[in-house]
Amino acid sequence: MSDAPGPEQPALLGLEDVGAGAPAARRAKPALGAQEIAATDPVARCVLDLQPAHLDREYDYLVPAAMADDAVPGARVRVRFGPQEVGGYVVARAAASEHAGRLVPLRRVVSPDPVLAPEVLALARRVAERYAGTLADVLRLAVPPRHARVEKEVLAALADAPPAGPAAALGGGADRGAGAPTGAHTDEWAPYRGGDAFCRHVLAGEGPRAVWTALPGLAPGPGPEPATLPHWAAAIAQAVRAALAGGRRALVVVPDARDADRVCAALEAAGVDGTVRLLADDGPAPRYRAFLRARHGLAPVVVGTRAAMFAPVPELGLVVLWGDGEDTLAEPHAPYPHVREVLALRSEAEGAAYLLGSPGRTVQAQALLASGWAREIAAPRDVLRARAPRVRALTSVELAHEGPGAAARLPTAAWRAARDALERGPVLVQVPRTGYLPVVACGRCRTAARCAHCHGPLGLPRTASAPQCTWCGRLAGGWRCAECGDTRLRAVRVGSDRTAEELGRAFPGTPVRTSASTAPGGVLDRVDDRPALVVATPGAEPVAAGGYAAALLLDAAVTTSGTGLAVATEALHRWLAAAGLVRPAGAGGQVLLVGDGAPAPTGALVRYDAPWLADRELAERRELALPPAVRVAAVTGDRPAVEALVGRVDLATGDALLGPVELPAREPALEPPVRVVVRVPLAQGTQLARELRASLAVRSARREGGTVRVQLDPKEML
Template identity: 65%
Template structure:
């Protein structure tokens, strides 16, 4: 029907809907004249988006949108965060480009060196650049960014003559320092020994940093935790190195970002931090240091799961810096660097080792046979007498491999492990007189009965640090007992006085006694060296040596007692104080058995169908599995996840990573179901 369109009338008394407004189209945006195209990395997790995207730079943002800055861009129907990777004159994309929405900050937080490192890390661990940059760049703190940071003097060791006394006992130690001071790039694997004040491992690291500063270059030191960080900073101050920056995520967003900006703006060229500081933008980097690389805290728990030691090794190669990895023990991966000739070892001779270490004695069942039935005691007679004598000379350290009160219990009749009736997780007793609790789902086992024999009574299988402290307090009345650990009431202690006291600590939480412990007792050696992990023996030796290194030398009466039937090779390596020999034998055996680090492996974990789809797109790798993963089933599923292991020779490791990245990209593009976790060179392979 012709004529004007009919009008829809509204009923009287009803509100009239406002007329719909047509969206107004913005006019053309003026574009920057020079390098108008920005290639950005969008901060989105899907692997198929791991490539640069091109956007136009508006003229109003020309000065602020520099490479390395944070920006907002339109991606699909949302505004997302992104980093400007570079500015170019012409785009590779043939269609129309959207403009950058806004510049979040004009601070170039991603330097060219860090960008190269992040890309190399993503390629090596089959990750995405966005995931690595999320690890490398701390979250922005606008208030801190606006602060006028006080000018810091460049780090140097000039106020005092260059000292190398902490390196004198080691073969190659003096040459390492001279090479650093001369601007060289030596690579060393260092096995540290206990020593007097001024010659301990923090002092040696400080002297290496001072030697690097003499050549006008910066240094980066990565340690496992805040206690080690504080010790290194104190040693740097004592060595006359000024302007060192502390960079640790645990310090909080504002202090962390403030330290990051101080390094980024060139106001400090010495960084000491935990694992994320491996990406710190140190200018003129001349030395990277990784202390105690076998500590599990160096392994990043977020994708793509890189290890600080390997990140620093990559960085040393990319930036032409010296490399130093050290510890009281030696990891198998560090030994592999020596075996391949990539690094040289820095160790002391046997006479020096004997002079600077305590006397180590293993109280095994054979050694204690003469004690009769008392040999079965958790603290046998010789250990009790050694503690009593040592308390007259100073504090005594007691290392317990497990935290808590009674972390593992079993049926008192048939000795079967006690399990939760809901999720089948292990039961433990969290405190004296407490109800047994599941370690997986935290349910209370109020009406527990053994599934094997029906008995309702429990017995302790593993005794934790809290129960040990309680027992020692009864065994040595009147003696101060201090507990150190994440679950202890006092937390992790940094230091303890030199007076007589019993210090009960879990591995990694041993406090430092200024004059050294008079003795150390390492309990439950059989527990420490048992387990299915490939690293069980290596980790036990590392933890034992870390505790033993806090004890006075044998000439000063220091002694270490290992109680229990631990694995023979680990125990003998401690008695001989030979971590390098143990690591060399481990590496040889793993090479024969095709185990890492002699080969490269990847684990693919998730639902069975999802894992099979990812693995099917990878060629040329030996496939092991799948096998069910030990632990509770994922939320919303009654079926536990499975894990498949892919194994290739080391020469094919790059190709394996590339194929896994491609397979994950296909998976995300197709939106395949399930959650899959891919790890290359996992820190713990059981």
């Protein structure tokens, strides 16, 4: 490894002058101008927004007297770093510096508002260490860009009305949750083993940690009105109420904005006031307003999507994550942290309670239970049977008596069940893909149709249209099969738009609504209780007032196909999320899984037993030494760069090193990238991250060529 020296920092004062109380004996270069230095703690320790890994450390700067009151820990500053001016944050003030050279002064304080909270800085350091990233990369995720007008507005509001304690957010008694003792055990947690104990520990100011498998169904509505809120949202609201009653604040992270709206509605129904939404989709100004309100204690509860995992919530008593199996909870930017792991680190550091809930269960959540780090909250089987709909798997074996009709995408048994259910209310139809015909193949030899330019899969965006590449968007009007020369196309995958069209013909006179990102109306939030067919993709299912009469889960074989380790648990998660919106079996609700899906997730759905599948998958991964039973790092990029980086990692030897394996080239003329996987026992996971981080620093200092990406715990291997 190379011990590359840090960049030189010219200064106005020598080190012997800083902290000694002596006047400046030496002057800075005339270009910097003479400035009076702060009399108290004249050194500001700063973290800077620098990309190179070898520059990932703190730097000392002098604080001019004019900035002495504004350059507080947490404030944004601009400083000179070599020939450029960069941004950063003050993390501490000191009386002296350990830097052996001369220090330069801060250029300016962007804002005296300390937006970087100490606990967030500590969390960012731990995340950077765990994922072999830099502190600057993590802080870009943690602190949103400044919005001056919003900052002025929030600081004015703070001056007019100082923040109240968390308990002041508990509203009065007209709401559903007010009938129970404030913040204590409430009706939504009564059916669970361990639910009452978890709420009592949160109320007492303790930090219990739990993995929660939520019951299906909707929470009872006020009075005679039909239920429109999922049970899980109401339960989260009551757990938050317990934290507030105990004098602490709460943070809730959900996969998307619709789930955030549902949690906010449940909190309002539970009598919790002052909740703020921290969503990137809301735009820069609303996001920064919510961030500042949380930072200054003006928000007792923060509800948000992925970026909210770093929300600066003082007096944090409870962190909640819902639906940890969703793809949106994995950060796509370096160093690629997952919300589940970040909130676990935060719970440990701040002593906050940790609640991980989902309709299913991921293998990572099961590993938390197996290690003893968290406890299980689940309902007894008799309670689950009373709350769940009836589930049937319409496989080819089950439908063998129907003859050729058993191979239909909508077999007769499913058609009859949907027709009967439509007499009682809406019917949900879940399909795994959006679009019309997202994947097509040759009509004669069934070879997948590929784009002639980028080799991406071809699809049909609408009926009677030319095939179009789903990667580059180019039309392929003159397509001809490269294997047999045929020009006909057949459907391989059917999307939500084509499904809605087919159902409209199969059920004439019945309204058909589509909820998907590509649908004309977008993703629907809710539908009424009138009979209708609602076609939705996974995660886009709207809530039906009073619950759906039935649900058809189509294309089970497509949902469970794939090479990822988490295919089975992800499929079960999608199915259970849809089944949770259906009425109980006692009210006639039923779920039909159509197709020959993989046996394990199919059996788990029929039994409504997500913990069994997660435990089975975890046992298999332990036997095969796969994550989360081990720690894995994937190093991807140009072959020389990957080999040089991995070569400096001491743990990357013997059986721990897998690869290199060539990946598809970005362009045919380019050398294909390679991937190397480093696999170590969990006990060596921290050491692996440190060695990779050190190797990245050496690569940066030496300015090694090529491109390389390091990702610990990559999703495709989880």
